[in-house]
Amino acid sequence: MKLRLGYILVVVGLVLMLGCAGKKVTNDGYNRKQMASNSLSERQIRNLLLKEYKSWKGTPHRMGGNTKKGVDCSGFVHQIYKRALNMKVPRSTKLFMSAGIRIKKEELKSGDIVNFRPPTFPRHVGIYVGGNKFIHASKSKGVTMTDLNNSYWKKCYYSSRQLFAR
Numbered sequence: 001m002k003l004r005l006g007y008i009l010v011v012v013g014l015v016l017m018l019g020c021a022g023k024k025v026t027n028d029g030y031n032r033k034q035m036a037s038n039s040l041s042e043r044q045i046r047n048l049l050l051k052e053y054k055s056w057k058g059t060p061h062r063m064g065g066n067t068k069k070g071v072d073c074s075g076f077v078h079q080i081y082k083r084a085l086n087m088k089v090p091r092s093t094k095l096f097m098s099a100g101i102r103i104k105k106e107e108l109k110s111g112d113i114v115n116f117r118p119p120t121f122p123r124h125v126g127i128y129v130g131g132n133k134f135i136h137a138s139k140s141k142g143v144t145m146t147d148l149n150n151s152y153w154k155k156c157y158y159s160s161r162q163l164f165a166r
Contacts, residue, residue, distance in 0.1 A: 042166070045085065046110035046130050052084035053135045060144040066091075073125050076137040077113065082129060082164075085111070089163060093123035100163040107150075113161040116153060124156070 040048070054081070055068075062070025066079060074093045082088040090099050097115050108114070108128045117125040126136030132148045146153055 027071060029129075032092065034122050040085075042110045042130070047134065048084040049110060049127060049129050051145070052080050053129070053145065056080070056143045058143075059137070061137050061139045061142050071143065073137045076135075076143055077125050077127055080135070085164075087164065093125045096125045096161065097159065098161075101162040103160045103162045105157065105160050107162075108160050109162075109166060111164065113163060114148070115158045116156040116162065117158045118152075118156045128160070 056071070056076065059068050059076075060070050061072060063072050064075070065071040066075040071079065074091055074096060077096065078089055078091045081087045090096050093115070096113055099113065103112065110128060110130045112128045114126050114128050114134050116126075118124050121139075124136070126134040126146075127147070128134045128148075133145050134148060134153075135143070135145050137143050138146070148154065148157065
């Protein structure tokens with residue numbers, strides 16, 4: 001009886017410890033401490049993003065891809081944030097739809113996420129770089145820069161998200 005009670009207490013203790021051991025993460029898939037820790041100016045963010053974009057420009061689209069041999073839209077955004085801004089962000093377009101803080105299109109600043117709902121695919125994501133332009137991995141052009149007023153993307157625009165504090 002004592003052995004069984006001891007076993008139960010050990011199991012309950014382990015369950016409680018494991019339940020408390022995890023790092024607090026918001027429902028958008030990354031730690032919000034990153035938002036407060038970024039002290040770069042919008043100009044610095046833009047320059048870092050564009051420098052990294054240049055090394056990816058023209059990379060072909062490949063669904064599920066995450067390298068310069070082939071990348072999809074969320075893989076591209078994930079890699080750019082990791083390499084240019086040293087930030088961990090979601091890896092799926094679905095998670096980008098709710099990541100960070102929703103902002104109005106008019107409030108976009110370099111580094112903000114732009115989400116789209118194109119007719120041929122449920123979701124698409126890119127990174128705003130200023131001047132009404134965003135960088136993304138297009139199915140037809142690969143990694144490219146596009147104007148938000150492009151007739152196709154303007155029609156498909158869904159939302160904008162800010163992933164770090166300004």
